[in-house]
Amino acid sequence: MATFLQLLFTGLGIGAIYALVALGFVLLIRAASVVNFAQGQFSMVGAYLLVVGFNVLGLPYYLSMFLSVVLMAGFGVLFAGATYWPLRHRGGLPVIISTIGASIFLENIVLFLYGPSPEVLPGLFDSPGIQVGPVFMDSQYLSILVASTILVILQYLIFEKTLLGKKLQATSQDKEMASLLGIPVVAMILITFGYSAALGGLAGMLVAPVLFVSVGMGGLIALKAFAANIIGGYGSIPGAILGGLLLGVAETLGASYISVPYKDAFAFAMLLMFLMVRPQGLFGEKISEKA
């Protein structure tokens, strides 16, 4: 039982990481109909910004984090200008390919600028964690769980309760109609890219103390996050969260009780199962192809 609880906690912690990155995915899918395969690299860039602010420039931890998030938002707008804007009238696929290209570019530009040495960042709290009965709770996993919860609520409120969110959703559903209604479509899309990059960057900063900061850290989590997005329901916010948590718990339990080397296989077997049995995911709606 003790082992199970420990695995459950770790699984939720890892799952929350997937969920955070998946949230960034969902946002762009909903607002701009873009599947951004550079979402993992957003996390990597964010973590490196924190390294520069905290380790190199010696700024206070929370200030560096705040500055990095702001810079990431600006970076998201630039990213939109480079990968999305020139291809916006060509449909989904060219943009997807363009984001894949951007992901390779980002990894290599960081490698070039910063070098290959992995970096260490301290966690949000000095204490490594707390012991609750038989379960050791890593303080950074706890922070990630709390941060994800806050961000989910925030994202829900923005999308469902504010005029800005409604405009963003309208833009996503039908750009032409939205612009006829007087919604500044371009601004909405740029805002979404900025927010999504800030979110991805924040995820990277939260994950950094667990995974270390390296050029490859984004790729490691982005694929799982994308799987989480499909499992939860393509473009669904609660789906991304639940999908991420499910994936984290399933692979951790699977690894422990069945086989460690096949850990990644459990995650993707689960994805396949969903694609076959419930392709719309947990929270997805059944959409038939429009004529």
Added chain:
Amino acid sequence: MIISRRTALLGTLAAATPLRFARADDTIKIGGIVPLTGPAAEAGKFMQNGAKMALDAINAKGGVLGKKMEWVIEDDATTNPGAVLGFSRLVSRGDCVAYTSSVRSTQVNAMAPDALKAGKPVMFGGTDPSTTHQGNPWLFRCRPNDSFSARVIADYAVNTLKKTKVALVHSTDAFGTGGMNALVATLEKMNLKPVLVQGYTNQQADFTPVVLAVKSAEPDVIASYFTFENDLGIFARQLRQLGVTAPWVGSPSIISTTALNLAGRSLFGTFGIADYTPDASPEAKAYNAEYVSRYKVNPDNQSTWVYDALNLLAVAINTAKSTDAVAIQTALRGINGYKGTEGTYRYDANGDGVRGYNVVKNENGKIVFDKRVEFES
């Protein structure tokens, strides 16, 4: 005479071409694949540092056959396809007289068939024992192989630390599996069976399942074959967090500069076996001093094997008095007693040169030399 732009261009090219070839002939080229990108890019930097030091030393002493030695490199992207591709690019240049390969056994194994086809000596740093036992006469190892590392780990755990319940954690790649097989076989000869043999795949975000498996097996000593330092770092931290305190004897990655930086306190008190450690020999000590003064960081085995590889090739080419592949191969096999940073090289017919490991201890982040264990065969 009117000279068209095209003629002028062709003329310039024609004038430039012989010059270019003349310069190319001035050096003797060794081709090398290096991880410039991917998870081992850090190691690639160390490799280049070591190679630079070797080349400077070789060329300061007059080079090889009166020419300067040059090391031309291709990226292997830390992947097997990348290594194979990089190697074929080097081979297709046509001007390399020998090659250096990877420190990663899986990549050496992947490109071994191409090395056989290329028919020129390939120096490598991977430690999977099977690599040199596949009948490929062109492979020369510049580090001790894992049949020795397993014997040293087993010897140290059982005879020095007096432990018998061994939990073995290993990567499932060629290196980790090779090491695991060798260690299990060595323990068997001592009539011991590990209480746990746990594999993991490289590049994991979380090691809790592995740590819990170790914890529930209740070992009195942990042995490990980790390939990547970030995996080792995460495992080390979670191992300590979940309260496992058994002594830990790890393969060389446990004392690599990157791992010490990433894992910090979690690795205090662990033991590592090291093919390279500064205090093992005068050669190792001199190398360490020069490396530190040049690059301001401590060297590890990622750079030493390349340093030795290029020096061995220089010795072999000078002995052979030729850049003919078979002549270099014969000269390398004749090397008997060359003292490198990794130990004393005596190549056998398989291409294994060094037969010994050092045992070191991590004392509060400082790597302290304990002893060197040498084997005859």
